[in-house]
Amino acid sequence: MYHYRKSLAALMLLAATGAHASEKITIMVGGIEKQIYLPAKLAEQLGYLKETGLEIELLSEPAGVNAETEMLSGAAQGVIGFYDHTIDLQARGKMVESVSQFSQAPGEVILVSKAAAKDIKSPADFRGKTLGVTGLGSSTNFLTQYLAAKAGIKSSEFTTLPVGAGSTFIAAMGQGKIDAGMTTEPTVSRLVSSGGASILVDLRTAKGTEAALGGAYPAACLYMPSAWVNTHKEQVQKLVGAFAKALRYIHSHSAREITEKMPVDYYAANKQQYIDALEGSKAMFTENGLMPEGGPATVLKVLNGFDKAVQGKSINLANTYTTEFVKAAR
Structure with missing residues (x-):
């Protein structure tokens, strides 16, 4: 009877482990x-x-804040969005952490419309203007508010519109x-050109980024609830290894070679423009x-x-990111 119970327990443990390993992992991307x-x-x-052997689904939301909401509701296990959300969420009592840091600069640009160019020469001219962001509570909203505040403009003095x-x-x-x-790109190049x-x-x-924000600004990353990371270390390690x-690959291949691997509809009918934009900004990726050292601060x-x-x-800040999985992947 002892051996039967021991074998049964082992089978149950094996079954539970298999189910755990094969569960679907949904990752929301704030604009894939x-x-x-x-x-x-x-x-x-x-x-x-x-190659990880995991069932991984990438889903897209137009703004990082929407992707974050999906994760917090339990509809997704992680978000590919901006690192700043980990700090904002900790302040709100929710513990999430970056497990793989994709970039050391935001990769964002503030564009001024042709009609408003004569009136807006710097963020100090935002007073009374309507500024577009991906979503309210998004990283574009965070950065826009900061640049305005740095120029002496209060958030109540301009309007942000989620577009x-x-x-x-x-x-x-x-x-x-x-x-x-x-x-961000490729929208920037489409409008400027x-x-x-x-x-x-x-x-x-x-x-x-250093000129505008005072240092390296870790931005795009994979962040996940700390509780999920702690109970799914094997899966997280495989994800981090893949990224x-x-x-x-990005650092060892040309912008053209990388573009060739992307879906055709990402080019927005202008492949060379996409390549040029990537060539000019791919150094932002880690x-x-x-x-990056000093980035969280x-x-x-x-x-x-x-x-x-x-x-x-x-x-x-130590609880807003971990280097455990990246170092193991190296």
Whole structure:
């Protein structure tokens, strides 16, 4: 009887482990077609996610804040969005952490419409204007508010309008619904090349980011609830390993070679424009997913500049990210 019970217990443990390992993992991406989140789709296109043996689904939301909501509701196990959400959420009593840091610069740009260019020469001119962001509570909203506050403009002195990215952002600017707005590639190149907008603040490079924000600003990453990470370390390790391979691919291949691996509809009918945009900004990606030194402190400083949820709170930055899985992947 003892041996029967022991064998039965072993079988039950094996079954439970198998079910745990094969459960579907859903990852929400805050706009999967954006170049700032390139490592996610690239890992899928190159077969790296499939190689993990896990059932992984990448779903897209137009704004990072929407993706975050899906994760908090339990509909997704992780988000590919901006690291700053881990700090904002900790301030609100929710523990999440970046397990793979994709970039060390936001990759975002504030564009000014052709019609408003004569009135907006810097963030100090935001007073009374309508500014486009992907979503309220999104990282584009965070950064826009910070740049305004740094220039002495209160959030109550301008209007932020959620307009998404891509075609919806372009339409909002073309129709005069927004005077300026923060967006990413390939939307930036589409608007600038058409003459519909000009660049006001450029956060696509480490140099531009340091000038505007005061240091490296870790942005795109895979963040997940800390409780889920702690109980699914094997799955997290495989995910991080797949994204580390995608990041290494980015640094060892040309922008053209990378573009060839992406879905055709990502080019928006202008492949060369996509290639040029990627060539100019792919240095923002980390080489393997490791958090840039000093980056979390810069992000906390930015959020403290305007985010009432963060101001006055004791934030433990060590709990907002981990390097455990990236170092093991190396």
